[in-house]
Amino acid sequence: MVEFSVIVGSTGVLLLLLAxxxxxxxxxxxxxxTYAILNIVGAGLSCYASVLIDYVPFVVLEGTWALVAFIGLIRLFKVPDEN
Structure with a gap:
């Protein structure tokens, strides 16, 4: 049987590679x-899988990736000032 962390991590990596x-x-x-959301979800799942296997370097990497992608998504929702 495949471990839960492998399924979660593989799904996250698949989304990152798809983007x-x-x-x-x-x-x-x-x-x-769409690109930002794929990165947020993919990095978030990869980060969670890294937490599950207790591998801190990838928790930091994927957590940072998800955060940066989230900031990028927020910027996409801002309406440009046309003055």
Whole structure:
């Protein structure tokens, strides 16, 4: 039986790689909400999996990745000032 942490981590990495692949082939641009959400969810799941296996370096890496992607998403919701 596959461990829960492996399923969670694999799903997170799959989402991160999907965002990267779609961006690489210019199907999904970096300045879109979908790209940011894929990164937030993917990094969040990867971070959680790292917590489950108690691997602190990846908790820091993936947690930072999720936070930066979240900040990017917030910036996408801001309405530009057109004055």
């Amino acid at each position: 990267f692949l779609l961006n690489l082939f210019k199907i999904l641009m970096q300045d879109t909400k």
